[in-house]
Each structure stands twice: as C-alpha cells, then as structure tokens.
Amino acid sequence: xxxxxxxxxxxxxxxxxxxxxxxxxxxxxxxxxxxxxxxxxxxxxxxxxxxxxxxxxxxxxxxxxxxxxxxxxxxxxxxxxxxxxxxxxxxxxxxxxxxxxxxxxxxxxxxxxxxxxxxxxxxxxxxxxxxxxxxxxxxxxxxxxxxxxxxxxxxxxxxxxxxxxxxxxxxxxxxxxxxxxxxxxxxxxxxxxxxxxxxxxxxxxxxxxxxxxxxxxxxxxxxxxxxxxxxxxxxxxxxxxxxxxxxxxxxxxxxxxx
DNA sequence: ATGACTAATAGCATTAGA
Numbered sequence: 001x002x003x004x005x006x007x008x009x010x011x012x013x014x015x016x017x018x019x020x021x022x023x024x025x026x027x028x029x030x031x032x033x034x035x036x037x038x039x040x041x042x043x044x045x046x047x048x049x050x051x052x053x054x055x056x057x058x059x060x061x062x063x064x065x066x067x068x069x070x071x072x073x074x075x076x077x078x079x080x081x082x083x084x085x086x087x088x089x090x091x092x093x094x095x096x097x098x099x100x101x102x103x104x105x106x107x108x109x110x111x112x113x114x115x116x117x118x119x120x121x122x123x124x125x126x127x128x129x130x131x132x133x134x135x136x137x138x139x140x141x142x143x144x145x146x147x148x149x150x151x152x153x154x155x156x157x158x159x160x161x162x163x164x165x166x167x168x169x170x171x172x173x174x175x176x177x178x179x180x181x182x183x184x185x186x187x188x189x190x191x192x193x194x195x196x197x198x199x200x201x202x203x204x205x206x207x208x209x210x211x212x213x214x215x216x217x218x219x220x221x222x223x224x225x226x227x228x229x230x231x232x233x234x235x236x237x238x239x240x241x242x243x244x245x246x247x248x249x250x251x252x253x254x255x256x257x258x
Numbered sequence: 259a260t261g262a263c264t265a266a267t268a269g270c271a272t273t274a275g276a
Contacts, residue, residue, distance in 0.1 A: 061273090061274090111274090147276095203263075204263035206263085208263095247264075
C-alpha cells in the first residue's frame with residue numbers, strides 16, 4: 001500500500017498536474033494540503049473521475065486539506081484539532097481507510113518570527129502533539145502525513161545559513177517536532193534515508209530547483225504499528241520539475257500488507 | 259537589506275506562502 005502526502009499549492013490551479021500524478025503513480029492514500037479552495041469549489045468530481053474517493057476540509061483562499069483513497073471512500077474521523085475552539089483555519093483532517101488511521105496536516109508556517117504567527121505555530125504544534133498522543137494510545141497503524149513546515153535538522157536543508165532566521169528552523173519549532181517523535185513516532189523518510197540529503201520543497205524563486213537548493217518539510221510520521229510495516233519511501237521530484245508544478249514534491253511510503 | 263515566484267482575491271495591488 002502506497003501512502004503519499006502532497007502540498008499542491010492550490011488544487012484548482014494544480015488540477016491537471018494532480019490528476020496526471022494520480023494516474024502515473026497510483027497512490028492508495030493521498031493527503032493533500034494547501035487546497036486554497038472552499039468546500040464548494042474543490043474539484044471533487046474530477047478527483048472522483050480519476051478513481052479516488054475523498055474527504056476534505058476546505059477554506060477560501062488559504063489552507064485546506066483532504067484525504068483521497070483509490071477506489072474507496074475514506075471514513076471521516078474529524079476535521080480540525082481540538083484545544084483552540086476559535087481557530088477556524090482548515091489545517092487538519094483525519095480519516096480511517098484500508099485499516100489505517102490517517103491524518104492530513106498543514107502545519108502553520110509561522111513567519112515572520114518572532115510574532116503572533118510564530119506563537120500560533122507553536123500552540124498548533126502542542127495541540128497536534130496532544131492529538132498524536134491520543135492516537136498512539138489506540139495501538140493501531142496511524143500515519144500523520146503532511147506539510148509540517150519544520151526542517152528537522154540542518155542536514156535537511158541545502159543551505160542552512162540562508163534560512164537561519166526562518167520559523168521553519170527555529171529551536172522551538174524543532175523541539176516541538178522532536179517531542180512528537182519522542183512520543184514514539186517514526187519519521188519514515190528519515191528512517192529509510194538516514195544519511196542522504198533529501199528535499200521535498202524547492203522555492204519557485206532564484207532558481208532553487210535548478211540549484212537543488214531545497215529542504216525537507218513534508219513528513220510521514222508512523223505509529224509503531226505502521227512503522228513495523230514500512231517497506232519503501234521516496235519523493236516524486238520528476239513531477240516537481242514539470243511545468244506549472246507545485247513548489248512541493250509528493251512524498252510517499254510503502255506499507256507492507258498486514 | 260531587498261527581491262526573486264506563484265496563487266488567490268469580487269482582484270488590476272495586496273496578502274500569504276516558506
């Protein structure tokens with residue numbers, strides 16, 4: 001079973017590329033982020049015609065997450081994280097499908113830092129960690145997949161100095177991500193490629209893709225019951241290099257049958 | 259210190275992204 005996470009940077013602008021990627025790579029479960037679309041304008045019918053059922057949590061203009069399943073309908077568990085009722089940003093959706101609990105995560109960017117956006121990011125990470133702890137207690141295969149907007153270490157970025165003041169690398173951001181891992185979650189791409197530079201995002205600007213000046217922020221975190229089945233992983237960089245691509249690349253894992 | 263790119267907005271300049 002192939003599970004992918006893909007920040008599409010606008011599902012309406014990206015639709016031909018998204019359908020093409022689904023057809024070519026045939027993931028079984030897909031977590032999408034940055035739909036930038038309200039519920040009533042998400043192209044659900046086009047995704048259905050491509051063979052995927054979906055649950056989604058949209059928002060006009062910004063944010064927005066979804067979970068797709070190949071030839072099946074994901075069963076919605078929840079939209080949004082608990083812990084901050086006034087938070088109306090669409091950044092979290094959770095579902096059951098193919099025997100796996102799956103969450104699509106769009107963690108706040110947090111720039112500029114310091115400031116209220118960075119404070120929100122750190123609060124959101126604490127709320128995510130609380131939800132993650134509850135999911136771990138279920139002792140089932142769980143995959144928390146998405147754009148974490150955290151570069152875990154300096155080994156996960158081509159040019160650490162260029163991003164030193166960015167919210168994605170701040171000690172507080174990294175510490176919150178480490179606290180998540182320390183609960184018992186496996187960073188799948190890191191586990192499969194512990195020493196290889198591996199990027200999932202390349203800025204549109206300044207020829208970052210051509211210079212391979214990227215970093216790793218799209219992560220699939222596995223509960224022990226999922227990690228035991230981890231059989232492969234990768235990043236679809238070739239699709240990132242096509243015309244009208246998202247600035248993120250799809251990032252995926254293979255889980256062996258249970 | 260700035261800007262480079264891209265997507266979306268009842269838009270033609272601004273915000274947000276990372």
